[in-house]
Structure formats: C-alpha cells, structure tokens
Amino acid sequence: MPEILRAVGATERWLMVVIAVICLGLSLATDTFLTLVNLFDLLNYSAVNLIFAAGLLVVLIAGGIDISFAAAASVVQYLAVTILMQIGGGNWAIGLLLAGLIGFGLGAINAALIHHFRLVSIVVTIATFNLFFGLLMFFTGGVSIYALPGWLSRRIILFEHETASGWAEITLPVLVMVVMLAATWFMLRRLNFGRQLFAMGDNPEGARRLGINLGAMHYLAYGWLGLCAGIAGLMQVHYAREVVPNALYGRELEVLAAVVLGGARLGGGRGTLLGAVLGLALVSITQNGLNLLGVSPFAFRMIVGLIILIAISMSSETLRGLTEGLRRRRIREAQS
Amino acid sequence: MPEPDPQGASLLRLAHVSKRFGGVQALDDIAFDVRPGEVLCLAGENGCGKSTLIKVISGVHRPEPGAVMEWEGRDISGLTPAEARALGIQVIWQDLALFPEMSVAENIAFERNLGARPRLVNRKAMRAEAAAVLARLDVDLPLSMPVGRLSIANRQLVAIARALVAEARLVFMDEPTASLSQRETDALIAIVHRLSAQGIAVVFVSHRLKEVLEICTRVTVLRDGRLVGTYPTAGMTQARLTELMTGASFNYAPRPEARPAAPLLELRGLTRHGEYHDIDLTVAPGEIVGLTGRLGSGRTELALSLFGMTRPDAGTILWQGQPLRMRHNRDAIRMGIAYMSEDRLSLGLVQPQSIADNTVVTVLDRVLGRLGLISPARKSALVRDWLTQLRVKIGQPTDAVSTLSGGNQQRVVLAKWLATAPKLLILDSPTVGVDVGARAGIFAIVDELARQGLAILLISDEAPEVFFNADRILHMREGRLIEEFIPARSTLAELEEAVHA
Numbered sequence: 120m121p122e123i124l125r126a127v128g129a130t131e132r133w134l135m136v137v138i139a140v141i142c143l144g145l146s147l148a149t150d151t152f153l154t155l156v157n158l159f160d161l162l163n164y165s166a167v168n169l170i171f172a173a174g175l176l177v178v179l180i181a182g183g184i185d186i187s188f189a190a191a192a193s194v195v196q197y198l199a200v201t202i203l204m205q206i207g208g209g210n211w212a213i214g215l216l217l218a219g220l221i222g223f224g225l226g227a228i229n230a231a232l233i234h235h236f237r238l239v240s241i242v243v244t245i246a247t248f249n250l251f252f253g254l255l256m257f258f259t260g261g262v263s264i265y266a267l268p269g270w271l272s273r274r275i276i277l278f279e280h281e282t283a284s285g286w287a288e289i290t291l292p293v294l295v296m297v298v299m300l301a302a303t304w305f306m307l308r309r310l311n312f313g314r315q316l317f318a319m320g321d322n323p324e325g326a327r328r329l330g331i332n333l334g335a336m337h338y339l340a341y342g343w344l345g346l347c348a349g350i351a352g353l354m355q356v357h358y359a360r361e362v363v364p365n366a367l368y369g370r371e372l373e374v375l376a377a378v379v380l381g382g383a384r385l386g387g388g389r390g391t392l393l394g395a396v397l398g399l400a401l402v403s404i405t406q407n408g409l410n411l412l413g414v415s416p417f418a419f420r421m422i423v424g425l426i427i428l429i430a431i432s433m434s435s436e437t438l439r440g441l442t443e444g445l446r447r448r449r450i451r452e453a454q455s
Numbered sequence: 456m457p458e459p460d461p462q463g464a465s466l467l468r469l470a471h472v473s474k475r476f477g478g479v480q481a482l483d484d485i486a487f488d489v490r491p492g493e494v495l496c497l498a499g500e501n502g503c504g505k506s507t508l509i510k511v512i513s514g515v516h517r518p519e520p521g522a523v524m525e526w527e528g529r530d531i532s533g534l535t536p537a538e539a540r541a542l543g544i545q546v547i548w549q550d551l552a553l554f555p556e557m558s559v560a561e562n563i564a565f566e567r568n569l570g571a572r573p574r575l576v577n578r579k580a581m582r583a584e585a586a587a588v589l590a591r592l593d594v595d596l597p598l599s600m601p602v603g604r605l606s607i608a609n610r611q612l613v614a615i616a617r618a619l620v621a622e623a624r625l626v627f628m629d630e631p632t633a634s635l636s637q638r639e640t641d642a643l644i645a646i647v648h649r650l651s652a653q654g655i656a657v658v659f660v661s662h663r664l665k666e667v668l669e670i671c672t673r674v675t676v677l678r679d680g681r682l683v684g685t686y687p688t689a690g691m692t693q694a695r696l697t698e699l700m701t702g703a704s705f706n707y708a709p710r711p712e713a714r715p716a717a718p719l720l721e722l723r724g725l726t727r728h729g730e731y732h733d734i735d736l737t738v739a740p741g742e743i744v745g746l747t748g749r750l751g752s753g754r755t756e757l758a759l760s761l762f763g764m765t766r767p768d769a770g771t772i773l774w775q776g777q778p779l780r781m782r783h784n785r786d787a788i789r790m791g792i793a794y795m796s797e798d799r800l801s802l803g804l805v806q807p808q809s810i811a812d813n814t815v816v817t818v819l820d821r822v823l824g825r826l827g828l829i830s831p832a833r834k835s836a837l838v839r840d841w842l843t844q845l846r847v848k849i850g851q852p853t854d855a856v857s858t859l860s861g862g863n864q865q866r867v868v869l870a871k872w873l874a875t876a877p878k879l880l881i882l883d884s885p886t887v888g889v890d891v892g893a894r895a896g897i898f899a900i901v902d903e904l905a906r907q908g909l910a911i912l913l914i915s916d917e918a919p920e921v922f923f924n925a926d927r928i929l930h931m932r933e934g935r936l937i938e939e940f941i942p943a944r945s946t947l948a949e950l951e952e953a954v955h956a
C-alpha cells in the first residue's frame with residue numbers, strides 16, 4: 120500500500136472507493152456529470168455544507184451533538200444581511216466577520232446551557248433549534264429578503280471559463296470553505312486545544328482529572344460550530360442570492376448523517392476531517408447524480424438513507440472483521 | 456520512627472479532611488502526611504476511602520470545609536487539578552483514566568497538550584518522550600496503536616508511563632500492579648525505588664500485602680473512611696496489617712484432596728492457532744480447577760473459547776460427555792457456563808447504570824412478572840439476596856455502579872454471574888483489586904458453590920490464590936499446559952518456583 124494511503128483510515132479509504140465507483144458510473148450513465156459546469160456547480164453548492172460539516176465534526180469529537188446549527192445559520196443570514204444593509208452594504212470581509220461573530224454568539228448559548236446547567240447536548244440543541252427557528256419566523260413573518268448588498272447579489276467569482284455547455288465558475292464560498300476546512304484541521308490536529316477536545320470526547324472524567332478546562336472546551340466546540348454555521352449561512356445567501364427563512368430547514372440532519380458516515384463517532388473522541396469531507400462528498404455526488412438522471416427528489420432522500428445504512432454497516436469495524444476472518448482461514452489452510 | 460513534624464518536614468500534610476457523597480461518609484477527619492522521597496503505602500479494605508483521598512489531594516474532589524491541606528508548609532486548600540499538577544502531584548488512577556481512542560504515545564505525553572494557552576502539537580517530541588519513559592520502564596509498546604486496543608495490563612503500563620513523564624514530586628499509584636505480571640511488577644517496584652532515591656515521594660495503594668510490606672517504609676491504614684493509624688513497616692507482618700485493616704484475622708490451608716467425579720467439561724486437544732495448543736483438561740461438578748501461568752500464557756484466550764466468544768481451530772469440547780459446539784456466548788450461557796472476565800471494569804459492567812440493573816442484566820427472564828415486564832419486586836429481592844451474600848458495600852441499589860469503589864464493583868460482577876445459576880463458573884483473576892477480607896469472602900462463596908456441585912475453573916496468576924483455593928492446579932505456559940499440581944500433595948513454594956521460573 121502506498122505510504123500516503125496507509126496514513127488514511129479504513130473508513131476514509133472505503134469512502135474513496137465508493138465515491139470513485141459512483142463517479143465512474145455517473146460518467147458513463149450521463150453525459151452531463153463529467154462536465155466542468157456540473158462539477159463546479161457541485162463544488163459551489165457543497166461548499167456551504169462542507170463548512171457546516173467542519174464545525175459539526177468539532178462538536179461530535181468533543182462528545183456532544185448539535186442540531187440547532189442550521190437554524191442558527193438562518194438567524195445569522197437574516198441578522199447579518201439586515202445589518203449590512205443598514206451600514207450601506209459593507210464588503211465580503213465585514214460580512215464574514217459579522218456572520219462569524221453572531222454565529223459564535225449563538226453557539227455560545229448552547230455551550231452555556233450544556234456546561235453550566237449540566238444538560239444533555241441533544242436536548243439543549245433541540246430546544247435552541249426550536250427557539251432560533253421560532254423567533255426567526257416570528258420576527259420575519261416568514262418573509263424573504265431579496266434586496267441584498269451589492270457584493271452578495273452580484274456574487275464574487277474567483278475563476279470562470281467558458282465551455283460548450285455554458286460558463287463554469289468558482290465563487291467565493293469555495294475559497295471560504297477551503298479556509299474554514301484548513302482552520303478546522305489546524306485546530307484539531309496541530310493545536311493543543313484540538314487534542315483537549317478529543318480527550319474530552321474520549322473520556323470526560325479522565326480529561327477533568329488531568330485539569331482540562333471542560334467549560335472552555337464546551338465554548339470552543341459549540342462556538343466553533345456557531346462560527347462555521349454563521350459563515351456557512353452567509354455563503355448560502357451568496358449562492359442562492361436571497362434570504363429565505365426556511366432555506367436551511369432540515370440541513371442539520373443531512374450534514375449530521377454525512378459526518379457520521381465519514382467515521383465521526385456519536386459519543387465523541389473519534390473523527391477525521393477527511394472522513395467528514397468524503398462523507399459529505401458521497402452524499403452530494405449521489406444527490407447530484409440522481410438529479411441528472413431525472414430521479415424524483417423524494418427517491419433521492421430514500422436512496423441517501425440507504426447509502427448511509429449500507430456504508431455505516433460496511434464501516435471499518437465490519438471490514439476489519441471480514442479481513443480478520445479471511446486471514447485466519449488462510450492460516451488454517453496453510454497449516455492443514 | 457519519629458512522629459511527623461508539623462514544622463515543615465513534610466512534603467504534604469493533611470488534617471481534618473472529610474468527604475461525603477450523599478449518604479456515604481467516604482472520608483471522616485483524616486490526618487495524613489507524606490515526607491519528601493519516602494515510599495508510603497495506603498492500605499485498607501475496599502471502599503475505605505483510599506481513592507477518594509487521592510482525588511481530594513489531586514484537586515478532583517473538594518473536601519468538606521474545615522480541612523487543612525499544606526504543601527511544604529504552604530496552604531493549598533481549594534486546589535484544582537491543574538494546580539495539583541503544577542505542584543508536581545501525579546496520579547496513576549485506579550480506573551486508569553486514559554483516552555482509549557488516542558495513541559499510546561499521545562496518552563503518555565498528553566501533558567504537553569495541556570494548558571489554557573494555544574500551543575502547537577509536537578508529535579515527534581511526544582513520541583520521543585513516550586519512547587523514553589517506556590524504555591525507563593523496560594517495556595515495549597506499539598507507540599501508534601490506540602490505547603483501547605491494548606490488553607488491560609498494557610493499558611496499566613501506559614497509565615504508569617503517563618505519570619512518570621512529567622516532573623513529579625509526589626506520585627500516587629492507585630493499585631498500579633493490579634493486572635501486571637511478576638516481571639512488570641518487579642520493573643515497577645524498581646522504578647518506585649529509583650523515584651524515591653531521586654527525592655520523589657510515592658504513595659502506593661495495593662491489596663497485595665506482601666508487596667506493601669516489601670516496598671514501603673510506612674503504611675497508613677484506613678478503615679471505613681477513618682484513619683486507623685500510620686505505622687512503620689519494619690517489624691510489621693501481613694497478619695498484623697490484615698488485622699489493622701479489617702479488625703479480624705484469617706487462616707489459610709490448602710483444600711483436602713477430593714475424590715474424582717465424572718467430568719462436566721472435558722477438552723481434548725483443543726487448539727486455536729497463536730493462542731493455545733493441544734489443551735486436554737477436565738472439570739468435574741464440585742471441583743475447583745486452578746489455571747495459572749504468567750500473563751500472556753493463553754489462559755484468558757482459552758477461557759474466551761470456553762465461553763463461546765472465539766472458536767477453536769481444532770480439538771473437541773465435551774459437555775457432560777456430548778460434543779459441544781458454540782457459535783456465540785449466548786449458547787454458553789444457555790448451557791450454564793458463566794464467565795467473569797479479567798477486564799471487568801470495561802467489559803463486565805454498564806458503569807452509569809444502577810447496581811441493581813447491573814446485577815440482573817444476565818437473568819432478565821427470571822425477574823419478569825406478568826405481561827413479560829420486569830417486576831420491580833422480584834428484581835429487588837434477587838439483588839438484595841446476592842449483594843448481601845457477597846457483602847457489597849453500597850449506598851442504595853439504585854446508585855450508579857460507577858460510584859462504587861473498585862473492589863466493590865468486582866463483587867457486583869460476581870453477583871451478576873452467580874445470579875444466572877451456572878453449572879460451570881469460569882473466574883478469570885476474580886480478586887484483582889479486592890481486599891484481603893473480601894478475598895476470603897469471595898473464596899468462601901466459591902467453596903460453597905463447589906459444595907453445591909458447581910464446576911469451577913479458577914484462573915489467576917497469583918500462586919497462593921490457586922494453591923489455597925483449588926483442588927487441582929494446571930500450569931500453562933506459552934499456550935500449552937505443562938504440568939499439574941495437587942495442593943494437598945505439594946507446597947506453595949514448589950508452585951511459585953515453577954510459575955516464576
């Protein structure tokens with residue numbers, strides 16, 4: 120096995136194989152999948168979910184769960200765009216800073232409830248999910264915003280290229296996504312705080328006895344997810360060019376499923392960014408492919424559910440079990 | 456030996472330390488002192504408060520108001536875990552408190568990742584540091600393997616290494632030898648002496664009294680959360696120490712030779728490649744067969760096959776004369792085989808669940824009432840029955856198992872298996888971490904069970920334990936049975952020599 124693959128976990132390798140097979144199948148079955156226009160659109164669309172996934176991964180590793188982040192992102196969209204319009208539109212840097220800050224604040228609410236009141240994260244975030252979403256619908260009356268700051272409504276295009284099937288573009292969300300993934304990776308792998316998060320998710324009592332500040336770690340994990348959610352929310356506005364209060368409704372479960380598919384353990388202590396990215400890629404590519412094949416979107420949800428079930432049951436443990444069985448049989452045959 | 460000098464000769468001095476957990480008075484007005492560079496033992500029965508005292512000193516638990524805690528004469532009450540580490544207090548926890556998903560190297564050198572300020576992770580330095588400590592301990596572990604995949608003995612070594620990696624002034628070792636082999640124990644004892652020579656104080660907790668008397672200069676005895684006293688070990692005997700701990704004394708003698716009966720379980724040429732080879736063995740109803748040998752000799756692997764957890768590659772298992780094939784441990788439980796595992800802290804109990812639920816989990820069908828629902832009355836009757844027979848010290852049966860002391864958790868596991876009314880009971884190191892009084896209690900029960908006709912396979916690496924409690928002893932080495940001893944016809948010294956040779 121090449122050196123670079125050996126450093127990659129079994130789940131990730133398995134996902135790579137499945138993704139390669141699906142891509143091959145789609146390239147043969149459609150003539151639209153393997154075009155620059157489609158692949159770039161897939162990337163632009165998935166950028167938002169990838170930013171969500173990076174944030175959620177941090178919370179899962181720390182041993183928590185959060186289902187309020189998509190609702191929080193909707194709140195951020197609304198607040199950020201409203202404030203930006205008040206100050207005359209601003210620019211992308213001000214926008215990202217604002218969205219990140221508001222998102223962090225909303226995440227900190229979750230952290231405070233979970234840490235100081237010793238509540239279970241799933242219960243807290245179900246509550247804040249309803250709270251965020253309810254407040255948003257109440258104050259907006261469900262009305263969308265179409266008047267956006269200029270940089271958002273025109274969109275920031277980083278790269279474009281004309282092809283036979285139209286313009287292929289890469290837009291700002293892709294760059295932001297790359298930066299957020301890199302930052303998340305850096306924190307989780309290269310910074311002591313990341314390791315403390317892993318430790319807390321792995322064995323909270325052990326972490327406490329080592330003197331790790333569990334309160335600070337909660338704020339870091341949920342705050343980081345809030346920050347990612349805020350930024351992802353703004354990037355979704357950039358993609359859709361409108362603020363619709365329920366545009367992200369239901370996104371949390373899609374992202375959660377993809378991250379778990381990528382090997383993050385519910386319960387904490389285990390998960391890789393590469394796995395989360397691959398899990399999300401698998402779901403997005405399938406969705407895109409079924410769309411191109413003209414399959415109904417309802418069937419899509421069903422098929423994604425099936426893929427997740429199959430992939431999870433074929434995950435690293437099962438594979439290890441299978442290879443172990445084969446190895447033993449070979450030994451037995453060799454000895455008899 | 457002179458009494459501790461309150462004018463600052465002590466490294467650590469405690470007075471009037473108490474700790475309550477709900478209705479349990481875990482510590483009651485304890486005075487305790489440690490001198491620089493000494494090796495002190497903390498002894499007492501299960502649940503007497505040893506681990507709780509360590510948690511208070513390391514900042515994990517806060518004592519009740521009124522406690523005096525001094526470090527080199529300086530007041531340190533209200534200490535946090537981080538401050539305790541900063542003073543140089545390191546702990547090898549009884550439950551290890553490791554991170555199972557993380558690599559051996561990262562667990563050992565995790566110290567480097569602590570702190571409230573951002574810092575870069577230096578994997579290379581961590582590996583080097585971990586490798587250096589392991590070399591000092593004279594053990595070889597795969598540095599990048601996740602700790603959760605190590606055997607329990609190797610995990611214990613990782614926990615020891617982690618405590619030695621930092622600049623320590625005082626190291627607490629809460630039953631560090633509980634699952635170590637003789638060789639590893641010797642290496643650890645050498646380390647303890649080396650630490651003490653460097654001026655680092657060690658507080659050692661162990662239920663192996665021989666060990667206690669060998670390595671310590673003073674021993675502090677607790678009973679029921681109260682201080683009995685602190686004594687020099689010079690001139691102290693195991694019997695005297697037992698008496699101080701329990702307030703009672705015990706006698707030991709090998710079991711009288713038994714008459715053979717038709718075997719319940721018979722193994723013929725049982726083999727699983729790489730684990731055990733060509734095992735012939737019988738266990739009859741009413742017989743206690745001891746299986747001893749060093750750690751890694753294949754004892755546990757054999758037990759796992761007898762319990763249907765792994766499948767042998769060759770040979771036959773006869774059960775009451777009939778060939779037995781097990782696909783699953785459910786088959787084993789149905790036949791009447793019970794297995795109390797070696798790694799009971801992680802495999803045997805559902806920690807956050809109640810003591811009562813843990814006890815009845817194996818026999819849920821027997822506590823079902825009408826409509827197939829669990830009958831609370833039957834459940835509490837069964838639980839009370841076993842818990843009193845085994846003298847488990849608990850607050851309420853509804854308390855979580857994780858609040859019990861280590862030794863008492865052990866007894867809950869035993870209760871759980873005895874509740875299945877088995878025909879064959881496999882006990883894998885049943886007294887690891889169990890105090891002298893309770894050991895006697897557990898073996899009295901085992902003896903009683905044998906009298907009632909149970910066949911018992913007793914696995915242990917403590918020679919005296921099998922010698923005084925088994926009818927026959929099989930000695931296993933490198934996956935093979937190499938000899939048989941009948942205690943009534945040989946001596947403990949012979950057995951010890953054979954095992955440690």
Ligand SMILES: Nc1ncnc2c1ncn2[C@@H]1O[C@H](COP(=O)(O)OP(=O)(O)OP(=O)(O)O)[C@@H](O)[C@H]1O
Nearest residue numbers: 476481501502503504505506507858859860861862
């Ligand atoms: N967190 C807790 N909540 C409630 N009770 C507790 C808690 N921790 C310890 N106890 C109780 O305090 C008493 C002392 O426990 P401790 O663990 O200190 O005993 P120990 O001397 O270490 O015993 P062992 O030798 O079995 O490890 C026990 O009765 C135990 O059940």
Ligand SMILES: [Mg+2]
Nearest residue numbers: 506549860861
């Ligand atoms: Mg203890």
